[in-house]
Amino acid sequence: MSKNIHYPENNIKNRNNQPVIVRIAPSPTGTLHIGTARTALFNFLFAKHNEGRFYLRIEDTDIERSKPEFEKDIIENLRWLGLKWSGRILRQSQRRKVYAKYIKKLLDSGRAFWCYHTKEELEEEKQGQAGRGEAQVHFCEHKHDSRRGQTSANSPRSVLGAAKGVIRLKCPANNIKFHDLIRGEIEFQTSQIGDFVIAKDAQNPLYNLAVVIDDYETKVSHVIRGDDHISNTPKQIIILESLALARPQYAHIPLTLAPDKTKLSKRHGATAIQEYKEIGYLPEALINFMSFLGWNPGGEKEIFTLEELVGEFTIEQMQRSAAIFNIEKLDWFNGCHIRQLSLRELTKRCIPYLENAKLIQKEKNEKCKKFKILSTNESISLSWLEKVVRLEQERMKKLSEIGELTGFFFRDELTYELELLRWKDMTKQELKSSIDKLYNILSNVNSRDFVTDKLSAILMPEAEKMKDRGRLLWPLRVSITGLKASPGPFEVLSVLGKERALKRIKDAQMRL
């Protein structure tokens, strides 16, 4: 959908003299969420602004919940938004061997250890801590047990029985401090963290470990993610330090919340990008809208293309507080971007909605240039369709409205309340004579002259004569559209053409 723009890569180095590399790492346990898309957008903008790379990594270590159809949805919709990633997609499910190597390293060095506490024991410990108002963390005594400090890649049998253990990391005593590009210094006490679990076994890492390894191996320079990950950061830093690896820079962006200030979820309406696509939001509008949720370039300009956003974006202008998702503003952005589209492009994007509304169909034999009106079997051209769409370009808020808005162009019989034809306090006689007059005038207009300007030149003086133009123009507009709100009558006449227009006026005449 979006223009094919080439963004240079790899020229600028960050302050550690490394190229800027960022990533979006969605988990395919659901469709592409608007929040994930926004995080992807900020990563993309940061990367492209700094001539760096933006990677896509699928975090599918949770085999139970990860589904291929979700991965497909994520990939398709990221593409649709125009957030193109560099290189291949990395899938964590295919990297077990890599993780196993690091797990072994951690075990060998004694930084990690097997823990055989049962879930019940752990739960009991938590309850006790909760009761005492203490942090609910587990400092595991098994790390001191030399018999369990084995380096085998396989789980050593517990001396306590056959319990299947997990692998925990020894929590250091020193506090963890880090600098966040958006929030500044953040410090965590390790006493609040404990010896946390890093892997289910020697092959299967948990989230925090997998993230650290992948970020390191793909040389990620900046971790830009939602601020719900702030509390994961000290854990990831502990892992990094246990492995003697350098840390990336962190930037935690504010979350976007629903109007009731809770986490954006299904019950607030659409959360999936796919849904917004189907409703008829433009990717351009979604991008523009999402970028303004938690970020602002400072000036008074609000309508931006993705390319312009890349030029403007700096992380210093990121907001610290959460932004509330405001659908009205999205609608406004969408309207603006619809009006900015070329007529050809807008028509192209409207066609699927017109087809969906069962108004038109592509003609099979033609090379997608011809269409037919389903109700009349009439053949129509793309350029005629463009004329129709043009009349609604400034009225449409969402593409899905096109069917409703332009339906009258594609129907032979208009169904409207007769009373709708009446302008203000016109009598039936007056109405009849207006319609008769319209029919007579228009029958004498050459069909070549059925263009807006000429029709206006012919009909306006007549309308003027009637003191209140509405006495002629309102019945005209209703008779040819059947609607109480529509584009102007001259435009509609010109698109309809003489034959169809006269038929409609005749219909009105007959019904009166």
Added chain:
RNA sequence: GGCCCCAUCGUCUAGUGGUUAGGACGCAAGGUUCUCAUCCUUGCAACAGGGGUUCGAUUCCCCUUGGGGCUACCA
């Protein structure tokens, strides 16, 4: 409960140690107009509260309050 993050109109935000606190969405009124939409004009509307620091705080500091996040052998 514990830890962490956050705080300017209803919403998105700009902004400064001294401003009539600016813009946008939405809303209201008006203009254009045969209707709707677009467009134009105008209006309504905010520095959470309390202490400091200071000649002066919306701005800097602290506390309170409020909101959010995390607290899994999910990610």
